[in-house]
Amino acid sequence: MRIYPWLKEKELAKLNCLIPVHNPQDGGNYTELWFNTGEKYLAKNRVKTVIQYIASYLGVDIDQESAAWAAEARRHALPLVLAPNFTLVPVQVRRPPFRDAGGTGYVVRQKIISWEKVEKGEFRTCLILAGDQKLFCLLKPASLLMRLAEADKVTQLSQEIFNRLSGAT
Secondary structure, eight states: OOOOTTOSHHHHTTEEEEEEEEETTTTEEEEEEEETTSOEEEESSOHHHHHHHHHHHHTOOSOOTTSTTGGGSOSSSOOEEEETTEEEEEEEOSOOSSTTOOOEEEEEGGGEEEEEEEEETTEEEEEEEGGGEEEEESSOHHHHHHHHHHHHHHHHHHHHHHHHHHTOO
């Protein structure tokens, strides 16, 4: 795994979201990382690969279907619990420009301040993130609320498990 300037504990603490982007010049399918400082970083890897790098750095597996909290979760568009207060919520942020381009970004649940309903082209909702950043999503309000509730549920369950394991009940 390569060493990236954003793959450090103090930088990951500022991470708001991971957004899939397409580079028309070279046809690359890349990931834009948004930080609550307003900075953005372009990683020349797909979103899934960037999440794998983060999970590896944190020492967790992104395949969480057998995680203790996954039994309570839906099977589609699962939130990823990477640490007790670091849950990634999948949200559709674009229509893929071509097959296998990907349209799902991941937002750190703990960095979502609020959201609002919008009607802006194909976008139906807008997330307000830490640092006053706005991320427009294709999800309808009901779908977004369901994903946020799911993320809150698995985050709470994972925190309860981590607390029991550490003896701090």
